[in-house]
Amino acid sequence: MxxxxxxxxxxxxxxxxxxxxxxxxxxxxxxxxxxxxxxxxVYVLAYRQAQERLLHRATAxxxxxxxxxxxxxxxxxxxxxxxxAQRGVSGVPVLDGANRVVGVISEKDFLKRMSSQxxxxxxxxxxxxxxxxxxxxxxIRGRQADDLMNSPAVTVREDTxxxxxxALFKEKAINRVPVLDAQGRLAGIVSRGDLLNLAxxxxxxx
Amino acid sequence: MxxxxxxxxxxxxxxxxxxxxxxWSWLGAFLGxxxxxxxxxxxxxxxxxxxxxxSFGASAVLIYGAIKSPxxxxxxxMGGHVFSAIIGVSVYKLLPAAPWLAAPLAVATAIxxxxxxxxxxxPGGATALIAVIGGAKIHSLGYWYVLVPAGLGAxxxxxxxxxxxxxxxxxxxxxxxx
Numbered sequence: 021m022x023x024x025x026x027x028x029x030x031x032x033x034x035x036x037x038x039x040x041x042x043x044x045x046x047x048x049x050x051x052x053x054x055x056x057x058x059x060x061x062v063y064v065l066a067y068r069q070a071q072e073r074l075l076h077r078a079t080a081x082x083x084x085x086x087x088x089x090x091x092x093x094x095x096x097x098x099x100x101x102x103x104x105a106q107r108g109v110s111g112v113p114v115l116d117g118a119n120r121v122v123g124v125i126s127e128k129d130f131l132k133r134m135s136s137q138x139x140x141x142x143x144x145x146x147x148x149x150x151x152x153x154x155x156x157x158x159x160i161r162g163r164q165a166d167d168l169m170n171s172p173a174v175t176v177r178e179d180t181x182x183x184x185x186x187a188l189f190k191e192k193a194i195n196r197v198p199v200l201d202a203q204g205r206l207a208g209i210v211s212r213g214d215l216l217n218l219a220x221x222x223x224x225x226x
Numbered sequence: 227m228x229x230x231x232x233x234x235x236x237x238x239x240x241x242x243x244x245x246x247x248x249x250w251s252w253l254g255a256f257l258g259x260x261x262x263x264x265x266x267x268x269x270x271x272x273x274x275x276x277x278x279x280x281s282f283g284a285s286a287v288l289i290y291g292a293i294k295s296p297x298x299x300x301x302x303x304m305g306g307h308v309f310s311a312i313i314g315v316s317v318y319k320l321l322p323a324a325p326w327l328a329a330p331l332a333v334a335t336a337i338x339x340x341x342x343x344x345x346x347x348x349p350g351g352a353t354a355l356i357a358v359i360g361g362a363k364i365h366s367l368g369y370w371y372v373l374v375p376a377g378l379g380a381x382x383x384x385x386x387x388x389x390x391x392x393x394x395x396x397x398x399x400x401x402x403x404x
Contacts, residue, residue: 038237046241049396053295057237 034067036060075218080185080199081178083217084208088198090115093122093166100125100165101157113198113206114169121198121206123169133160133168175200178207182218185210250394254290258386259283262379276363277375281307281352282383288348289387293399297347301404302340303380303387306347310336311376314357315369322365328358 041056041063054062089107091100093116104112104127111126128140134157135144149155160168175198176185185197189212201207243251259282266277285307288298296302314332321328336354340346353376356364364371391399 042238042241049244050247050294051243051292052240053292053297055237055240060237 034064036063075183076181078182078218080176080180080210083214084199084210085214086208088206088209091165095165097160097163097168111196114165119205121173121175123171123173125165125169129168173198186215250397251291254390255286257390258286258290258383261382261386275374277379279356279375281349282379284349284352285383293391294401299400299402300384302345302347303384305343305345306340306350307353307376307380308372309339309343309345310350310354311357311372313339314354315371318358325358329355332358
């Protein structure tokens with residue numbers, strides 16, 4: 021998982037040798053007034069420049085997942101859990117009657133209610149179940165989405181730069197953020213994993 | 227990098243150009259120098275005017291032999307010769323009795339001015355130097371040296387470069403004008 025994404029960490033040095041450049045220079049007719057070494061230096065710097073530009077210019081729209089699993093404020097938590105299990109996601113946006121994103125429910129919100137000693141991870145819940153006998157989820161049975169959701173929802177726009185989203189993940193300690201279109205409707209969701217779909221990380225050795 | 231290690235170099239020499247490239251370099255240089263030398267020896271002989279100076283040999287290497295080089299572009303060719311000529315004549319007029327000092331001062335200042343004006347053209351250094359060490363005939367030209375031979379000679383060589391360098395399919399000149 022990407023814990024921290026900065027322009028600097030995204031940088032990779034292109035794997036190019038003086039020999040590659042020498043061969044390329046042979047293909048260009050005419051005398052090139054530059055040594056292979058200097059050309060390589062220019063190339064490496066230009067490559068980094070391009071990477072940085074991609075990181076800064078890439079927006080939520082380009083990397084977001086469009087098929088979003090979402091729930092209503094009055095969706096029973098049992099259905100919320102079933103949906104998340106089926107879709108294999110760790111969080112879903114919560115929409116009100118007017119289709120506005122009013123919150124987000126994540127695994128963490130369930131775990132928070134199910135673990136007794138303030139440790140909000142799965143193993144804490146397992147430990148609690150083994151110790152106390154019985155299912156820890158019983159306490160929230162019959163409740164609905166808006167009882168558990170994190171509200172107000174942290175959202176971004178389709179044109180929010182990816183670097184800003186990465187900073188938001190870190191600052192708010194969240195793992196996903198719903199993306200709203202110009203009309204404020206849910207258009208997609210960006211998770212930490214989606215950041216890895218960025219061009220600088222695809223194919224290159226990160 | 228350690229001081230002494232730097233002297234070992236870091237990379238290899240660029241590749242040799244093709245025979246076609248060599249042939250066009252030869253032809254361009256031949257015609258370019260022919261133009262200024264013919265003017266100098268056949269038309270202007272007997273006058274006080276000079277059309278060919280040593281630095282044009284160096285310009286020919288660039289504008290006919292390394293035509294993609296930034297150093298070989300029109301801005302650099304014209305600016306380099308004209309600015310350096312101004313510097314050279316001025317420095318000689320300031321220090322006519324001390325050529326040992328005027329010569330390095332002219333060349334070094336010419337380089338600085340060419341850098342500052344983005345007109346770096348190595349033969350400009352020679353143009354500045356010749357203004358100081360070129361002898362009585364050059365000295366008698368005064369600031370005319372800037373226009374003829376430096377400016378006009380460079381202009382004629384530029385015209386030849388434009389005409390010749392654009393004939394072969396694989397060549398194109400200039401990369402930029404200004």
